[in-house]
Amino acid sequence: MNEHPAASRLAAAAGLPAGRPALTLVLPTFNESGNLAEAIRRVGQVLAGVGWEVIVVDDDSPDGTSALAKSIAVENPRVRCIRRVGRRGLAGACIEGMLASSAPVVAVMDADLQHDEALLPQMYALIAGGEADVAVGSRFVAGSEVKGLSRLREFASTVANETARRMLGVTLADPMSGFFMLRREIVDAAAPKLANQGFKILLDILSVSPRTLKVHELPFTFRDRVAGESKLDSLVMLEFLGLLVSRYLGGALPVRFFMFALVGLTGVVVHLISLRVGITVGRLAFNEAQLIATFVAMTWNFFLNNRLTYSDRRLRGFWGLTRGLITFYLVCSVGVVGNVGIAGWLNSLDQTWWIAGTAGALVGAVWNFSATAMLTWRVH
Structure with a gap:
């Protein structure tokens, strides 16, 4: 199958040897055994022509998510699994997965099938073509549709986004998005300052990045969860509030x-x-x-x-x-x-x-x- 033109240019610019992935997709998981195989299958379909890999970062799920990921990896060499024992947290899992990549472009997407994987090629084209440093799947720009949030969670997301914009000066419509893609070098530069605690890593990356980033938001349909339960709870909201205060104070308060x-x-x-x-x-x-x-x-x-x-x-x-x-x-x-x-x-x-x-x-x-x-x- 012919390689995506943007992928060929990016691979050449990065000096990647033939067959090496140009894009790493990080799937942070906890109790996602009911969704993981289908998520990886869909990713493989939409990224045909792009040298991709998936890194599943699992927080030692009791439902056997990491075992399932490793069994998939036996059949599919594009899949890797990091099983984290004794440590938890979505932000930390995303950071660990992105830092484990050697590809020039990394992406984060939930494994619960709520994010639209069909957006990945468009996001990749923007990054590889130099039109954006960060491409974000946004739930709150024109053309988006939100199906997988209750009214309470949609209200909470709206309030959280508005609070983040006011406190940190972030101009995105959806800085709380968990669906995004960026150049790995941006993560490498920001990594020493990133907080392992928290639920939304994109906001933290944008807040601590040493340079102004070109960010492009893309609309998508936020779908209903197929299996499993949401990880959003009161602890997550407290950690988010802590992150906002920390970044508002310039990182002086962990x-x-x-x-x-x-x-x-x-x-x-x-x-x-x-x-x-x-x-x-x-x-x-x-x-x-x-x-x-x-x-x-x-x-x-x-x-x-x-x-x-x-x-x-x-x-x-x-x-x-x-x-x-x-x-x-x-x-x-x-x-x-x-x-x-x-x-x-x-x-x-x-x-x-x-x-x-x-x-x-x-x-x-x-x-x-x-x-x-x-x-x-x-x-x-």
């Missing part, structure tokens, strides 16, 4: 720290409630009540951080949780000393228990974040 801080705010409430109960119900001296409240809040923070902030590195099982909780206590001990000392000192000055308690609870925040990240959840 997404994970934003999540840690949100958990810490709930911990302050728990701390103050525990402190009040200790003082009024338990008839404890302030320092005693403050110490007990500190450990109650620390326990609360550990389990909530394990569920939210470190969802991709979640500690499981009795021994995993026990080890994590003990190390969390130990590494926060320095913060506890400062917490109790400062709170007691402030309370002795004006006897305002809630001001003293709040100040003490905030003293060890930065230490707690950095120390527990390294020693409890082992993020380096």
